[in-house]
Amino acid sequence: MSFRPLPFPRRRSGRRILGVPALLTALLLAMLAVLVGTAPARADDRVRVELTSITPAVTAATDTVTISGIVTNTGDTPLTGVQAYLWRDQQVRTTRAELATTDGPVGARWVTRYAILGTDPSGTLAPGQQSTFIVSAPWSALGIPARDGVTMIGVQIRGSYGEGNTTLGRARAWLPQDLGPQTTPVRLASVVLLASTPSRVAAGTFLDDHLAHEIAPGGRLDLLLRSAAGSGRSYLVDPALILSLQEMAAGYELTDGSAGAGEGDAKAWLATFDTLPTSGYRLPYGVADIDLLAGIDHADIVQSALDPAELPADVAELPTAVLPADGLLTRRGLATLATPTAGAGPSAGSSPTASPSATPGKPPIVLTARPAEGSGTTRSAAPSYWTTAERAPVVTYDPQAFAAGPDAGGSDAQQRQSLAAVDQLDALAGRPVQVRLITDVATAHADDLDTSATRVSLSSLTEGSSAPISDALLQAPPSDEDDQTRDVRRAATSTTGLASMFTDPGVAADRTWRATAILASTQWTGAAATPLSPAPDPTAASEAYVAYRNLQRDRVWQITGGDAVAISARPVLLTARQDTQFPVTVTNNLPVPVSVRLEFESENAERLHVPSVDIRTIGAGEAIAVGAVPRVEANGNYTVVARLTTPAGTVIGVPEEIDVQATQAGRVGWILMIVSGIVVIGTTVLRIKQVRTERSHA
Template structure:
């Protein structure tokens, strides 16, 4: 049931039933029956186009559950079981499911491809209104109206001999249509589905082709999925958990790989992601982070994978990069990193390499890039070549297959397992008619293809493996690959290529600045290979979701958040040389080698040489910076950290460094002042000593004795006055 149908059901209220006379209902039904039947009674009348009343998109979608028998005989009855959904926003009344067929047969692969590729309106056919070939989906009493969003199951059948097919062997179109009244519109076809029906000639046994020898069919199961892990244990979504469920895509592919005579190719990126899931993982999105739901399923899948027969096993390039896009964008080093990522998974790396891009889409330039890894062969899908094993364009042979074989069809969809199964049988049948003994390769990469390929093999085919094919002689061919304009349009758009180029360039610079790059290289090689995956050809919006965390990680590296430089805004130098401190902080979980780079606005006056340093994980280092000044005055300086190759990894810091000679004059003044102080002190000490010596000499006890003589006469000898001692004040003199 589609979302459109559910939406329509939510908006549409049940329409009240209007009572009309019973005879009028009967007349209207019979009139509608006659009008439709007159133009579509198979061999009794002309076959107007089945699309006449259909306008895309169809209001009703039909999902075929089975077609039985898959390879009918001329005496068998073909039964189609299906589920129909009202995808419109209006109710449908008088709905009938009816068997449909187209009588022109297909006799070659080109006929089949033309028919499958043509719009449904271009294919003429007829409805079969015999007993059992139609079924009412609405009834007048119990369910007169088919509401939007509601589903109806039905079964229609018709004998092969009533379909009017020619006696010759060929492939024919059968299917079912739904007719009814949409809203108040006239009775018309509201939806249809078509399937391919191989049919042997009138006189041939059932499930047999008279041509011999038998065809060889080689099935190669691709174990790969859209990338999701951005770093170990961190995923952008949980789609792998769904694919690992018993009915999921990867579970079905693994079951197909276990079958005998089936080869398998594994993507190392898938094994790495499932191993991380088995150890416990989280899903990180814009809404936050939540535990993943696929841990147990991943463990069980890996256990079963280890039991596969490695003799039938190969590996594809890590994350299956888009080789053609990478070569055209001059990003060949991404392929080298993908090879390095695969080499680290030792168990998987031992498997032989077969190069492959999603859907086998690759051109000559892409093949040249893939050959650099020396693959055993290159798996390609080219309608311009028919043999299974082709001579190499360079060094590796090409294994050719038709990608559309597992796409099912024809339109309108959806293509179910029944469509894919009938497509496989139809192509194999026509090859047996036109090229007896030919070898065809089927690449199985969907759940529908895995189930369809597991059905009983027809009598005209035998099974072989890829190792068997690689032992045969490659066939000569034109060397021209069908890499058409639509394939180029499906490559990543130019803005997305620029994102990929930026991530690759910055990762490279980041690894070069790590002291030990190996741990980070493991993560970055894998993330870069996943970013270039060919899976994004069919999901470019998915590329944006996956690449956003990579871009955010790169932005953190180069935006100045991971590495910072700090310093004083102003530095005064007392002379032509000196030093001042700067601090570099590393907030990364790995030690880095950096270069501290300086830029002077006036390098002729002052310059600072670059410095090399290592900073440990989540650590800071302080270094002494030594400027060289040739003149006095302030100079504006900027500084930042770079990787060893010169890529800036931090923001600039700005400072003013001023050189001056005042420091020399100051020292001269200090020295001169010291000399003056010493001299003054010495003079004062000398003066004090001199004064003390004089006072000592004038003391009476130190005067010299006179010669003994006669005293003078009394009348002439005056009385001597006492000598007063002269003293000077001491004060603070020094």
């Protein structure tokens, strides 16, 4: 089959994988962009301008605007007559859409005052030399229209590099205006996403060690955990992440046989996680894509992924939340969140006694992306949350909350002004709250810069004003299936009924619905590119996804069509007693105990019948002899097919044809002849010895 490199066109967001080198590079670039500022704003600039302070953050009519910063000569020519001027564009923006129109520069510098830069009165800057500056002006003198909104200010650096006085560089930032009566500020709900690309493939076994890098001091998940611990913040956590870290803390290995390196950091991360405030929510296991699963008619897997059974205690009792792929909510995806009705059947791959419908809970809160202005929305006051027929409250987060300012990826001061501008325009639009989704190092740092906001918890939003969900918030599902959807459909179908064969509920979940939920994860392609973060590496994402898909596919095939659990028999002449048994050996080649049923199908059931035998437990790597008592009604030669099924009735393994000779009707004389004969016996014995030897060395 063909496999398009991720990200899939219909799913562009989530916390997705980068290769380890690419991950470290991406994080470094993101931090440098936010913490240090960018290179010169224009290719022909001779200096780099970093704004270090802009006061006030929101100006009133009587204020004096002051900008401080640092100028660096980035060329190889001395600069003379270097001066810093305050600049403004004299346009007031009143909508979020207008913040995107930052091409320029436009406007004019305020020439009444300026700052001379350099180490002498002539304003000379040698190559590589830096100089600080402060420029200021009364707002009333800048000629900016007197109305509430956002204007653009900045500095221009003028001077000469031997060809006359010219603009050497510039830096710009937003300046909100609140001229009165004072606008009611919006409340802020910052939500930190604690999730990562899937890598756990079985208990204590991982595809790669990228999680060790993410939880190490200074790693992405380490910094996000610190952000989640901040005052007034809420968090969303993937239960699959917690389960993975608990197994890492106990010691783990990679699929290539090497030992993992994150045991100590996993213990430290979990210890900090346990101290987080109670403002957290657990996501569906693996952050499964609810729309994808709805599209293949597997709402049961969504319900399993939300079920607290068998989850680590750290997260099992947290309330639930759902984050749709790309933040795009569909009507069919929303329908998967309806509380199962009493008497609903078991979920796909589950045992009849382990249905999530047995423990219905409170519907999850749904976080969906807020439509941009002009997408069918109005500027009337929005509710705190939206109500649905599924009883799941919907809260909209702002995907452009961290939109870059006029100079993309500017300094902390510029980023702080961008946040203030967004807040001001939301307040003017009558929005009661802004919800920010914190997904990476860059957005976590930017959110930390906003120290003046009134922070509220995510849970408090569902206690405010509400309205029925608007059609503008619901997206149309994709019209065709992509490769991920087809993979998930196959996985869901092939694992149906397998859960009942595993005696350990955790193993049963790993081998069935958990594996399917992970394939349906929104976390496979790394972080979506944002103004503050670089784009992920789609090649690395594709390789990780394909490796996981192929491994799980092979494991299922070994059970359903291979020799994970195998039948063998030896030729034997049975006596003619009425209690003569039908001897078969069943070998479990899996590393976990299983429970199966041995069934026999005769070509002539009226003359020869062999009853099924339930085998409650076969240990890992063990073989047991099974005896069935046949019933013969007539002499003759017959073919009996022996096959294995799960207790739920799903056929597994490779069936065996057995030739049977029956003599003396009512009294039995049997000769079982199997194609493999003595070779099968020797192979079975050898395999049992190998498995026991491997386990003794483990």
